[in-house]
Amino acid sequence: MRDFQGYGRDLPAFRWPGNAGLAVSFVMNFEEGAEFSVADGDVRNEGVYEVIDPRAGWDPCIDSHFEYGTRTAWWRIADTFDRFDAPFTLSSCGRAVERSPWLAQDAVARGHEVSAHGYRWQSHADMGMEEEEALILASLAAITQATGQRPVGWHTRSACTPNTRALLVKHGFLYDSDAYNDDTPYVVPVDGRRHLVLPYAFDTNDMQFQHTQRFDTAASFAEYVCDAADWLAREGAHAPRMLSVGLHLRMIGRPARMKALEQILQHLRTKEGVWIATRAQIARHWLAVHGGA
Incomplete structure (x- = not known):
């Protein structure tokens, strides 16, 4: 059943660590591989990217665009976060982790969270329960095997199914991010249990460089994200707020866009009342202090 009201004006009395009013979550999507x-034996190539002349057969152009994320972008992105001592959540497709386990391992060594983003980079819409469960378990196994740490968070590409949350609860996930309807975490009932939702966002997201060209320069993206942080921090003086900043290795990691990430981190590190955290840290703090309410 859809909920159009949410908290309304009755937001919970709650503070983030350090008495912060705003929790900022950087989500680095790891989908490469x-x-x-077609080069990997699939019947088609991924159709979403900056390539304007898609091919039905082997497409080295789009393949190499994805490879840029692991070959080059990861290192400059990870080193930039290190400079600001800022943790992020590496939202990882299981097959990507299988093909580049070193990347997930490096993320863990640097203190970041590795969460699950499906097994393949695909929507789960219209999947049957058995197929979806198999993919959830495959993603969980791939990440656990590569990192030695079991993922506690989940985010489906595009649409989930009516069974997704029940399967996540069944297999012990702490939270999911399959919602875009709030600026504050909330719980939902799932099979007699209360399950935590950490809403995600598509506007404060570097995907807008490619899908809509909403952001045409690093400055425009940085300004937009910083404006969102300023507004939510102001609201955070009275109620807990959360900002998700969605990033992708092959997108934000391009040289002309990296200045945006640097400016955003600089802005947040000089702003009072802001806690930069992984989604697992946000979820655990919420559950520890606020319980399942």
Whole structure:
């Protein structure tokens, strides 16, 4: 059943660590190698990217665009976060982790969270329960095997199914991010249990460089994200707020866009009342202090 009211004006009395009013979650999407590619034996290539002349057969152009994320972008992105001592959540497709386990391992060594983003980079819409469960378990196993740490968070590409949350609860996930309807975490009932939702966002997201060209320069993206942080921090003086900043290795990691990430981190590190945290840290703090309410 859809909920159009949410908290309304009755937001919970709650503070983030350090008495912060705003929790900022950087989500680094790691999908490279999990996308559809004829070169990998798939019947089609991934259709979402900056390539304007898609091919039905082997497409080295789009393949190499994805490879840029692991070959080059990861190192400059990870080193930039290190400079600001800022943790992020590496939202990882299981197959991407299988093909580049070193990347997930490096993320863990640097203190970041590795969460699950499906097995392949695909929507789960219209999947049957058995197929979806198999993919959830495959993603969980791939990440656990590579990192030695079991993922506690989940985010489906595009649409989930009516069974997704029940399967996540069944297999012990702490939270999911399959919602875009709030600026504050909330719980939902799932099979007699209360399950935590950490809403995600598509506007404060570097995907807008490619899908809509809403952001045409690093400055425009940085300004937009910083404006969102300023507004939510102001609201956070009275109620707990959360900002998700969605990033992708092959997108934000391009040289002309990296200045945006640097400016955003600089802005947040000089702003009072802001806690930069992984989604697992946010979830655990919420559950520890606020319980399942």
